[in-house]
Amino acid sequence: MAGRSVAETGEFDVIGSIIEGLPSSPAVRVGPGDDCAVFAVDGDVAVSTDTMVENVHFRRAWSSADDVGRKAVAAAVADLEAMGARPVGLVMALTLPPELEVAWVSEFAVGVREECANAGVVLLGGDTTRGRDITATATVFGDLQGRPPVTRAGARPGDVVAVCGRLGWAAAGVTVLNRGFRSPRAVVVAHRVPEPPYGQGIVAQQAGATAMIDCSDGLLADLGHVARASGVAIDVHTSALDVAEPQSVVAAAVGGGDPLTFMLTGGDDHALLATFAPGDVPDGWQVIGVVIEGEPAVTVDGAAWQGEAGWQHF
Amino acid sequence: MAGRSVAETGEFDVIGSIIEGLPSSPAVRVGPGDDCAVFAVDGDVAVSTDTMVENVHFRRAWSSADDVGRKAVAAAVADLEAMGARPVGLVMALTLPPELEVAWVSEFAVGVREECANAGVVLLGGDTTRGRDITATATVFGDLQGRPPVTRAGARPGDVVAVCGRLGWAAAGVTVLNRGFRSPRAVVVAHRVPEPPYGQGIVAQQAGATAMIDCSDGLLADLGHVARASGVAIDVHTSALDVAEPQSVVAAAVGGGDPLTFMLTGGDDHALLATFAPGDVPDGWQVIGVVIEGEPAVTVDGAAWQGEAGWQHF
Numbered sequence: 001m002a003g004r005s006v007a008e009t010g011e012f013d014v015i016g017s018i019i020e021g022l023p024s025s026p027a028v029r030v031g032p033g034d035d036c037a038v039f040a041v042d043g044d045v046a047v048s049t050d051t052m053v054e055n056v057h058f059r060r061a062w063s064s065a066d067d068v069g070r071k072a073v074a075a076a077v078a079d080l081e082a083m084g085a086r087p088v089g090l091v092m093a094l095t096l097p098p099e100l101e102v103a104w105v106s107e108f109a110v111g112v113r114e115e116c117a118n119a120g121v122v123l124l125g126g127d128t129t130r131g132r133d134i135t136a137t138a139t140v141f142g143d144l145q146g147r148p149p150v151t152r153a154g155a156r157p158g159d160v161v162a163v164c165g166r167l168g169w170a171a172a173g174v175t176v177l178n179r180g181f182r183s184p185r186a187v188v189v190a191h192r193v194p195e196p197p198y199g200q201g202i203v204a205q206q207a208g209a210t211a212m213i214d215c216s217d218g219l220l221a222d223l224g225h226v227a228r229a230s231g232v233a234i235d236v237h238t239s240a241l242d243v244a245e246p247q248s249v250v251a252a253a254v255g256g257g258d259p260l261t262f263m264l265t266g267g268d269d270h271a272l273l274a275t276f277a278p279g280d281v282p283d284g285w286q287v288i289g290v291v292i293e294g295e296p297a298v299t300v301d302g303a304a305w306q307g308e309a310g311w312q313h314f
Numbered sequence: 315m316a317g318r319s320v321a322e323t324g325e326f327d328v329i330g331s332i333i334e335g336l337p338s339s340p341a342v343r344v345g346p347g348d349d350c351a352v353f354a355v356d357g358d359v360a361v362s363t364d365t366m367v368e369n370v371h372f373r374r375a376w377s378s379a380d381d382v383g384r385k386a387v388a389a390a391v392a393d394l395e396a397m398g399a400r401p402v403g404l405v406m407a408l409t410l411p412p413e414l415e416v417a418w419v420s421e422f423a424v425g426v427r428e429e430c431a432n433a434g435v436v437l438l439g440g441d442t443t444r445g446r447d448i449t450a451t452a453t454v455f456g457d458l459q460g461r462p463p464v465t466r467a468g469a470r471p472g473d474v475v476a477v478c479g480r481l482g483w484a485a486a487g488v489t490v491l492n493r494g495f496r497s498p499r500a501v502v503v504a505h506r507v508p509e510p511p512y513g514q515g516i517v518a519q520q521a522g523a524t525a526m527i528d529c530s531d532g533l534l535a536d537l538g539h540v541a542r543a544s545g546v547a548i549d550v551h552t553s554a555l556d557v558a559e560p561q562s563v564v565a566a567a568v569g570g571g572d573p574l575t576f577m578l579t580g581g582d583d584h585a586l587l588a589t590f591a592p593g594d595v596p597d598g599w600q601v602i603g604v605v606i607e608g609e610p611a612v613t614v615d616g617a618a619w620q621g622e623a624g625w626q627h628f
Binding site: 029079092 | 349
């Protein structure tokens with residue numbers, strides 16, 4: 001039996017189901033429901049916007065609505081972490097097919113709220129409209145509290161490259177799902193809901209990170225962005241990359257491929273990647289490479305990577 | 315001869331064509347191209363997000379890409395004006411069909427930049443992804459510079475209702491276009507590119523506006539939002555509504571309908587509607603009604619409006 005659709009429920013009631021009883025915070029001067037939300041900030045503001053589209057970034061057959069809501073928030077907040085900003089607020093713009101069951105939207109909203117609580121952001125408002133694809137655009141704001149932002153452009157020869165969070169789990173999960181399986185469950189769950197290391201962006205900034213980025217396109221692709229922005233070369237040491245057991249299982253299942261490929265090219269786990277002076281690496285971060293002088297490029301154990309590159313959305 | 319498509323050009327080059335040579339401002343600490351943009355603000359921050367979807371909010375047969383870009387910015391910034399905020403920045407999330415000609419995107423970007431300049435906001439960054447519909451989500455930020463925001467909730471019995479900007483022009487334009495015509499040109503252009511009264515939001519705030527909203531759903535619908543949020547009744551005086559000549563032309567062309575219907579129910583012109591103590595109405599604003607005690611409702615010349623109501627997106 002099909003539940004009520006978005007079209008049968010009406011726009012205002014759909015919005016109502018999302019914002020009903022939202023938790024607030026002392027920083028919120030005006031919450032959802034007015035022309036704008038208004039919130040207090042401490043220092044400069046960091047902002048990022050991130051869109052997820054059905055059948056491009058998620059499939060309803062693979063992820064629950066709750067998962068999709070959590071992922072939309074996590075992916076966006078990871079960008080705030082990567083600047084060393086303190087996450088503050090989020091607005092969510094939703095495009096919904098009229099025939100979509102409104103229960104999907106309500107469950108999506110539950111996921112959004114859960115992950116906002118995990119990430120320390122307040123859901124400030126949003127917009128809903130109709131379209132053929134489910135599209136969720138999360139725009140997030142943080143504040144710098146008087147600290148300078150950590151850009152991609154500050155890596156210096158002599159720095160080390162360190163990671164906080166997982167590499168290549170979501171990619172292994174997609175590989176499994178593409179083959180029609182649901183296990184190893186750990187990597188499937190990692191695809192559904194990334195786990196950015198919330199709070200570690202500020203930790204890295206305070207430890208003296210010289211450059212930072214979140215790993216969304218894949219380790220080599222994202223370090224390539226840092227290398228180009230900073231005008232440096234980066235070498236990744238595979239001896240420092242610990243292949244996880246489920247990644248080895250998946251690699252073996254797909255014909256004995258190198259599980260390192262997941263770690264080097266798999267995106268969407270939203271680990272944080274940062275460069276530090278060698279003595280500055282904070283607890284919980286693992287050194288995986290070095291910054292060297294040279295034309296902007298990323299090498300693996302001193303040589304160009306011969307495998308697949310990171311993916312583009314088009 | 316078809317131009318290059320988005321898919322042939324690639325995501326990074328599409329983004330490059332949008333952000334290339336962007337004007338900046340002293341408030342921008344980090345511009346497009348990093349994980350976040352970073353900008354300075356003065357006081358509390360106002361934020362709003364607004365999505366436009368092809369064939370829901372615009373048609374490529376009716377509007378140029380430049381028009382669509384301008385409209386996406388104007389509609390979003392009008393929400394900042396309606397809070398009395400100073401417009402500061404904008405991020406744009408785009409969903410593009412892979413087969414779309416990249417020239418459409420470039421022209422869209424020209425429109426975005428033009429209207430950002432008109433509105434006084436800086437384009438700070440964005441995101442592009444693929445999807446079946448062209449979808450543009452503009453998220454805008456302003457600052458309050460120490461002033462309180464003007465919400466929908468402050469209207470008091472005894473206040474007058476005033477408007478700054480046009481009512482019902484875009485709706486008349488859609489009526490014309492739906493019938494396959496292109497004139498009167500003035501209302502067609504009004505549908506393509508709204509003209510919010512930039513700067514008048516702060517003027518209204520400083521004059522003592524007690525409540526404010528931008529007119530996007532239609533005069534009666536939007537005053538209904540104010541009435542409910544403020545717990546008051548509002549009466550609109552049709553003697554104060556000046557039907558414009560092109561509106562009369564369109565009403566006559568569609569069979570002698572009442573052109574007032576456009577003014578009372580037509581949205582998307584993004585005029586500002588505000589309530590003031592009778593002596594506080596600033597120059598350039600026209601009094602069109604009064605706030606009275608009573609159950610939240612909007613009447614027209616003392617009676618319920620019998621015509622069509624504002625439209626919902628679903």
